[in-house]
Amino acid sequence: DAGVIQSPRHEVTEMGQEVTLRCKPISGHNSLFWYRQTMMRGLELLIYFNNNVPIDDSGMPEDRFSAKMPNASFSTLKIQPSEPRDSAVYFCASSTGTSREQYFGPGTRLTVT
Amino acid sequence: AQSVSQHNHHVILSEAASLELGCNYSYGGTVNLFWYVQYPGQHLQLLLKYFSGDPLVKGIKGFEAEFIKSKFSFNLRKPSVQWSDTAEYFCAVMNNAGNMLTFGGGTRLMVKP
Numbered sequence: 306d307a308g309v310i311q312s313p314r315h316e317v318t319e320m321g322q323e324v325t326l327r328c329k330p331i332s333g334h335n336s337l338f339w340y341r342q343t344m345m346r347g348l349e350l351l352i353y354f355n356n357n358v359p360i361d362d363s364g365m366p367e368d369r370f371s372a373k374m375p376n377a378s379f380s381t382l383k384i385q386p387s388e389p390r391d392s393a394v395y396f397c398a399s400s401t402g403t404s405r406e407q408y409f410g411p412g413t414r415l416t417v418t
Numbered sequence: 419a420q421s422v423s424q425h426n427h428h429v430i431l432s433e434a435a436s437l438e439l440g441c442n443y444s445y446g447g448t449v450n451l452f453w454y455v456q457y458p459g460q461h462l463q464l465l466l467k468y469f470s471g472d473p474l475v476k477g478i479k480g481f482e483a484e485f486i487k488s489k490f491s492f493n494l495r496k497p498s499v500q501w502s503d504t505a506e507y508f509c510a511v512m513n514n515a516g517n518m519l520t521f522g523g524g525t526r527l528m529v530k531p
């Protein structure tokens with residue numbers, strides 16, 4: 306199994322631009338999670354999906370952030386417009402309903418200048 | 419709401435020293451507890467987990483953790499650290515529904531050769 310796949314691995318963009326981060330969960334996993342990691346705030350859960358449905362998005366910082374999961378094998382996290390304070394590493398993780406162990410992707414390091 | 423506290427933010431040890439990283443959680447229900455490790459520049463990997471049963475849990479790479487319910491603690495231990503253990507360690511608690519994983523702030527461990 307290839308594990309959780311995220312793209313791009315690195316993204317550098319200018320303030321005001323739209324950023325789209327992508328995630329492919331492990332095949333057969335029905336839960337998907339988006340996290341943000343910063344030095345100041347550590348690891349924060351942004352949103353999670355179960356069976357492609359958003360269950361809890363209370364961690365999404367503001368309306369500039371949106372996430373979708375159109376099918377079981379793909380999810381996006383979009384920031385529009387991006388701001389320098391959005392600079393962080395964004396991790397995607399997936400799990401099955403029974404194991405409860407979350408498998409993390411390699412992350413996307415986002416830098417907004 | 420669940421929360422996790424890791425009181426040691428930075429730990430520096432020499433090789434062969436013993437390690438104990440503190441983790442205290444707050445959650446009113448049945449807890450599922452995890453320790454993840456993040457090596458420099460890499461994604462989070464599971465070290466060990468506790469769901470039920472023997473409160474002393476053994477994980478990979480010689481790590482173990484002990485769940486002490488009366489102290490709301492799940493400390494991570496290793497009798498003899500190696501330089502390759504240099505990483506950041508995260509304690510996490512999952513709610514009983516299995517859909518919310520809350521991380522502690524992490525402990526950065528540096529092992530001097």
